[in-house]
Amino acid sequence: MGSLGTVSEATEVLQRVFGYDAFRGNQQDIIEHVVGGGDALVLMPTGGGKSLCYQIPALVRPGTGVVISPLIALMQDQVDALRTVGVRAGFLNSTQDSYARREVEEAFLDGELDLLYLAPERLRVEATMRLLDRGKVSLFAIDEAHCVAQWGHDFRPDYLELSALHERWPDVPRIALTATATDATREEIAHRLNLTEARHFVASFDRPNIQYRIVPKNEPKRQLLKLLQTEHAGDAGIVYCLSRASVEKIADFLVENGIEALPYHAGLDSRTRAANQARFLREDGLVMVATIAFGMGIDKPDVRFVAHLDLPKSVEGYYQETGRAGRDGLPSTAWLAYGLADVVQQRQLIDKSEGDDAHRRRLNIHLDAMLALCETVECRRGQLLAYFGQSQEENCGNCDSCLTPPEAWDGTIAAQKLLSTVFRLRKERGQKFGAGQVIDILLGKTTDKVRQHRHDQLTVFGKGSELRDTEWRGVVRQLLAQGLLGVEGDFGTLVLTEGSNQVLFEQRQVRLRREPERTRAPKAAKSSAKAKAAIELTAEAEPIFERLRSWRGETARELGLPAYVIFHDATLKQIATELPSSLEALGTISGVGENKLAKYGDQILAVLAEVV
CATH class of the missing domain: 3.40.50.300 (P-loop containing nucleotide triphosphate hydrolases)
Incomplete structure (x- = not known):
């Protein structure tokens, strides 16, 4: 698009190409920063509009935006979606034959690509680096940047090589993006990608819908x-x-x-x-x-x-x-x-995991946070x-x-009874058992296994009749979640921890969650006052929307594209509600950009003419 752009150029691209009236959240600040040549690390939830944060600067700055993405299987769809709105996009990955690769390379060298998608492993090939040297790169976008974090949930070794981008092309801005990262992960991303001087943009992680x-x-x-x-x-x-x-x-x-x-x-x-x-x-x-x-x-x-x-x-x-x-x-x-088996299984997986004690500690910290969310x-x-x-x-x-x-209740006595049973099995019988046997003892069940091991002679036998089997399983699950009970071995036997001793001998209080009786499903998400406003279809608009969806499905099949690449549901709902009667009116609908209006406008108006 020629010389370095301004914010007004970015807004014009947003409206003309993508069909949106205004930026959301901190999109505009990010785009302005990258258009101006600055490096950025962007944390933005899925659905928050991360891709526009590099696509628009790539369209405004001179040259081609190079997007590094691990998603080889999805590159074709990403490129198709961009081409549908009139953006000149291509990709290079291992799925192409030599002819297709050469065609994309020539388009890049001739300045005929706005965006070029690459898998991270392509940048380990010197031929790819030389190709980028010969063309003009407007920016590097590193998508799914959490893949660089060694202890993250999706580590990819190839991402570690991306720190070299700044050394080889020091004047090309870089933008790293991810939908999720703690402060520690964010710092690791910045360090490993050599983005320590980059400006950080952290959007709200709330997804109210x-x-x-x-x-x-x-x-x-x-x-x-x-x-x-x-x-x-x-x-x-x-x-x-x-x-x-x-x-x-x-x-x-x-x-x-x-x-x-x-x-x-x-x-x-x-x-x-x-x-x-x-x-x-x-x-x-x-x-x-x-x-x-x-x-x-x-x-x-x-x-x-x-x-x-x-x-x-x-x-x-x-x-x-x-x-x-x-x-x-x-x-x-x-x-x-x-359920209880999940906690036992995850603890066992951590115990068996490869790596040193520090690695296992990190895994336990991750699991503890997940359990805290559940409980x-x-x-x-x-x-x-x-x-x-x-x-x-x-x-x-x-x-x-x-x-x-849910109700919170004082589970101290229940916890003491359960821990005491585990303690007595170990001390008096030299035995370890899983949750099922411990609960049977507390409930006073005379099963074959109880009789075989003479567990009906333990002083705790039958002392837990105030809770049902499922409630006792909830107690075990929550004690495991809080670290007040441990599990070991392939059979998930229960063992005491330091925390157990605090409950048994130091009067530590235990608060537990009691699940409410649910007789019906919770209200639909759209009833939330904080949920993002969504277009509610009237009885009259519903059949029009369904007809538009049918047209979209047929069109997508003909073109070999995912239906959402044509239009999102939200766009079709707005069309069904507002019933535009001209191309000019259709062009004001959110998500209808210049290229889609030219490509599909007359077809949509024809569909509306049939049903209205």
Whole structure:
């Protein structure tokens, strides 16, 4: 676009190319800083508009913006989306043949690309470095920058090489972006990418349109099915499982129950993974059941729910994964089923993990923070934001703790009874058992195992009849979460900790969370006063919206594009509500830029003429 641009140029590009009236949050400050040649480290939640923070400076500054992204499987979609709005974009990665690569290289050297996407490993190839030397680079954007953090949730060794960018091209501004990072991770990113002099921009991590819910596990498959059938029928969503076997099992279970679901994990061949991902991105209403191998960089805006059937290893991972819901700002659900076995399993995985004691300590710190989020009696969102060093003035009104407040109770006596049982088994019998046997002893159950080991002769036998089995399991889970009880070995046997001694012998009080009886699902996310304003369709607008969605689906199939690349739901809802009758009026709709207006405007007006 010629000479270095101004803020007014950036605003003009925002409106003309992308079809938005104004910048959101601190987008304008970031763009102004990078356009002026400054380095930036940007922390902004998924759906907050991170990509515009480098795309617009690349369009305003002379040369080509080079985007380093680990998402090879998604580069084609990212480039297609940019081309749809009239941006000249290309990519270089290992999926291309030599002819396609040469074509992109020539376009770059001829100054005919606004944006060039590269996988980080390409920058380890000297030929790529020489190519960039021969062309004009306007900026380097390092997407998913948390991949550089050694103890983050998605470390990629290739990212460590990116610190060399500044040494080779000292005058080219760099912008590193991530959707999640604690202060410690942010400092590590800055250090490892040689961005210590960069200006930091930290947006609010709040996603008010997402309703956070964490439920005790009780037949999790059935709980998931009920959630999908009652609240998210026909919606696109992601279900995360810890193991490949679980992924296959849950996907089959959903299909058997009439829900179109696909599996995704590293054990599938690359062709199947790519095909399933492409279907999820291009079709409406599919459910992807996956390990955490799936999801980074998924731009699908209409994911209405993210469900976890296993406990995430860290709050950062949980935030990143749940952030794939509701990128369009419309009401969405983040749902997690969590139980005692999750805590035991994660503790065991940490004990067996490779690495030194310091590494295991870090993993335990991550897990402790995740457990604290699960067990809090306070607002979930407040706890989540506090983890990232941010605060909220009042409860959010859009999480399960706010919608159906749990009760905190004094669990000291219950904790002492349970710890005393573990203590007596060890001291009097030299034995260690898992939670099930300990709870059977407290409830006075005369099972074969109890009789075999003569546990009915222990003084604690039958002393816990005031709580039900499920309540005792909650006590064990919360004691494990608080570090007041330990677990060891492959069979998850319970052991005492220093904290246990404080409860047993030093009168330490134990506060526990009692889950409320839930007779109905919480109110929909859109009822929250803090949720981002969304267009509510009237009865008259609903069929028009559905007809526009149908047109969008047909058009996307013809062009081989994901439907959201044509238009987001939010744009179609505004069209269905405002019913523009001319190209000029259609051009004022949010998300309808110059190129899309020219490409699709007449078709949309024709659809409206049919149904209005």
